Amino acid sequence: MSPTASSPAAPTAPRRKRSVVRALLRLWPYVYPARVRVFSAAAIAVVAASMGLAMPLVLKWMVDGPVADGDTGGVWLGGLVLLFVGLAEALLFGLRRWLTARPLARVEANMRDSLYRHLQRLPVTFHDRWPTGQLLSRATGDLQLLRMFLAFGLTFLIVNSATILIGFGVLLAQDWTLGLVLVLPVVPLIVLCALFEQRFSAVARRAQDQMGDLTTVVEESILGIRVIKGFGRHRSQARAFRLLSGELRDTEMHKARLLAGIWLVILALPELFLGAALVLGVSQVADGQLTAGTLVAFMATAMVLRWPVESMGFLLALCNEAATATDRYFEVLDTDIPDEPSGSAAEASRAAPEDPPGDGLRLTDVVFRYPDAPPDTPPVLDGITLHVRPGETMALVGATGSGKTTLLALLPRLHEATSGRITLDGVDTATLSRAEVRERIAMAFEEPTLFSASVGENVLMGGEDADEAALARALRVSQADGFVRALPEGLETEVGEQGLSLSGGQRQRLALARAVVGRPRFLVLDDPLSALDVHTEARVEAALREVLVGTTALVVAHRPSTVQLADRVALLSEGRVAAVGTHTELLRDNAEYRRLMTGESQLSGGRGRPSPSGGPLTAPSRSA
Template sequence: MAENRHDDKTAGRGRRSTVRSLLRLWPYARAVRGRLAVSATAATLGMLTTLAVPVVLGRIVDGPVADHDSGALWPLVGLVLALGLIEAGLFYTRRVVLSRPLADLEARMRADLFGKLQRLPVAFHDRWGSGQLLSRAGSDLYVIRLFLAFALVFLVVNSLTFLAGAAVMFSLDWRLALIFLAPAVPLLLITRRFEGRYSDASRRAQDQNGDLATVVEESVLGIRILKAFGRHRSMADRFREQSRELRRTELRKAHLLANLWSVVTGLPELAVCCALAVGSYLVAHDQLSAGDLVTFLSTALALRFPVESLGWLLAYANEASTAADRVFEVLDTPEADDPGTRADLGTEPDGIRLTGVRFRYPDAPEDSPDLLAGVDLHIRSGETMALVGATGSGKTTLTALLPRLYEPTAGTITLDGRDIRELPRQRLRELVAVAFEEPTLFSATVRENVLMGAPDASEAQLRSALATAQAGFVDRLPEGAGTEVGEQGLSLSGGQRQRLALARAVVGDPAFLVLDDPLSALDVHTEALVERALREVLGSTTALVVAHRPSTVLLADRVAVLADGRIEAVGTHQELLRDCPHYRELMSGEAAPVPEGSSAR
């Protein structure tokens, strides 16, 4: 899905400007503009020393060589050696001056990109493949750094060098200079055509590389499933197919670049040959000295690098511009509104109130109904409300609305009378703690994973939370709470991960608690122990608990039944068993009897 979405975006992008895309990097490059200037100056001086060598060679031919004066030869030879050493020193300076600042620039861009990813809503991450985001934070930023370090500097340096070399050529003989510069017009036309084609191919390759990274990440994270169902070969086939697509695109890029290089290299060589023939004629007819011809030809050969490097410089510029486009696609994504001030709750304890709440996913088909079609629910302050409903009814989505992981399409949600949209997200998420059905742990210690729920919690609060979640297994780990749990906590069992996720939710004594089927991975004995400990926690907070089993429902003061996008009924467990057929069906697993005279839906 992600691959098609990005291909569509690329295909509909239209004509783009490489220069405009690269100029967007200026806010970052501004901090190193002085170092860039020093580097460009050093490189320019280095190239100018290269152009000085042909002039000295011309003086050698017209002077010591023509006069057979070996005594005058050695100082000029020493000058050539000195120019070579100066050139080497200047190029060393260029590299040293830029290395650290550009590494810092890349790190700053990566930090901004990562920070942006943390602030963007969950709906954004639902639409984007993780490999696409990883490739932007990795390879794309690396391409941008290399462009600033090499291609940008040499685009400036080579332009100045070419102008200086052209000036030297015109000072020697304007006829030979025009012959050498004749290919400039066709080269400009060819490179203009190359730029558009190579830019499209470069963007396609970078998107395909991101899609390939997604396949690799999914394969690694889902290796147990692939092996258990014997699907590793099909995933390998998918990887090979996407690798072939990327290979075809890279070969397309190489073909375009090879065509450009052949022209960029061939036309100047042809011009040099013509200049040599004409220059030899002029020397033979005493219209040009042999030394001037040597100087001209040596200068022309010295300009081969600035001309021939045009191909890879344009390639680098286009790759950097498409990399910049990909990075700024993320940085330009609008963030959801946030008040930004530390507003607090209302003074009257009113609990959680949902009024006319509607929701549909942004990428849902236009003709599909809303998942939540007008939810009205009031969870009184200090009350625990169980939320039950059939699979796919929207229970998990509703719980994600409370901490604003998603934004309601319509309606309002209030906490103690305060609209959650008026609360800064940081403050809202301090007030509302969540434990999801799928527990997610990070490559960190048990302590760090649990204290994500309350970074300032004490050791006593940590121990209390672990005790509530019946996570006594932590003490048996090699380093106790300081044990690393590995990527996604896969070194632990599903029940252990779920208990740590529950401990993370309750560690900070939250004012509002949202639990999405928090006991689904526990055995009956552990479930009973957790429920007993959890009752004490629920007694001091306002909670919404998604429940699928009667044992979990019994933790709640009241139960709400979600059906067809609305709250169908609210009451105690016993009241709903008596009065709500749908609830009886959900709790018993048996179809409710159809009243006589009515038709089943």
């Protein structure tokens, strides 16, 4: 069990030099609705910061005026003014927070919403390629970081830059020689910060990607907890986790070291120059060139400026991480959703008579290779031509890895055929929108997936406007009505992640009920009865035969008993249709079919990974 490599195949970081500003500007459409509040908040913060800068001037007036003259009333007045200014500053900062908190939470929610909607629409091939943890970490950690940046980082970047500019203006205006002493270290600071930015951004990106990999391992460990326990793999899984988390820790330590370095410089440099300015100032006061009040005001202003200057390193780091988070966010959002047929083509196909004479399901010369397959491998499906007549049930039989699941996935366009035509009642599925195709075809997968919802809701996902009667019928067909009635709350029982655990056969029967509940024109079943015992299977088959009367169906089957449900059987071998005929015909005429059905001698399992059971291991495709 090798955990996701530290740099997963798909989400590689763009290594070209990227601009932090350009990355962050992409957030604008999301921030746009909150722009008024965000900029008012920044303006308010600038005013608040200016109040902080006004305090030293009040001090100067107090020292040179009332204090020098021994005027107690004046000192009280000055104190009151200081108190008032301080209160106003605090109030304004509070107002800023109040203004931005809600709209920025909405920005975060909207971005998360876009990401989620996009993830739902992205093709199955995308999800085959991207580790889940990478997507999870982008939807949570990265977006949180962005909100923090917008709420805090961006405002203070503006405010502190403004404060620094105004503050140094005040310093220079009071005494330009002293001011110059404090301005001097700013130049090397800016150079150092720029250097720091470059190095930090690479490390920040690495940390965020590693976080994604770590999330993947955690997610897989939790989903696969039974396998891990069953095989006693918790140690090796813990090792894999420790390895990745160790890597992440090293990267975070690297980040911390870089940060510590820049902090040291940012803290120490101004301190040195502040000391120098103090010595110079005191000697000027002694010489009578400078009033004591001016020196006090000067030093107080310098103190006010300390936090804005010091915070710059941190804010730059935050900017950087936010830019990386933006990149990571848009890497997912920029992945194109394949085009739908243009409106007119879809319109034309819809214009066809609503209930055409019916041509059933027809595949013509369909070739398919997985997009990420190495170019020299033969296609998984190589020139499939098959006709399932209207109302007919055809069984699809083939060795493990022969491409049965892949073939079924092409019908509702979970994957797009590389070439060839697939028609439903004569309408080319490529001219229909995916939604229209999926409206006509219902599907049950090898691995029945139930969602965290009630039994009834899980089944009704298969047909939005199915009523109580349809639900009851579907449960009867799949022989699920018995066990559903015995559940603690019947149809209302919660199943899935948080709910009750059902057996594999029970889940399969619910998935089957979901497939038939909407009375689909076309039904596609991937070995839907594999987990059932022979008796239950026989009962499901008898009931299915009833439903399948008006439905055109393609059913993957392994057992002779399931195959007998079908009118005809197609044998898939190495990505081609090797034979079509009735079960009896094929048994008589086809040696490979005979071997598969009677288990005479083991066939070397196609081109797939050898898997003794043909179970979930051979079905890497996920349900949509």
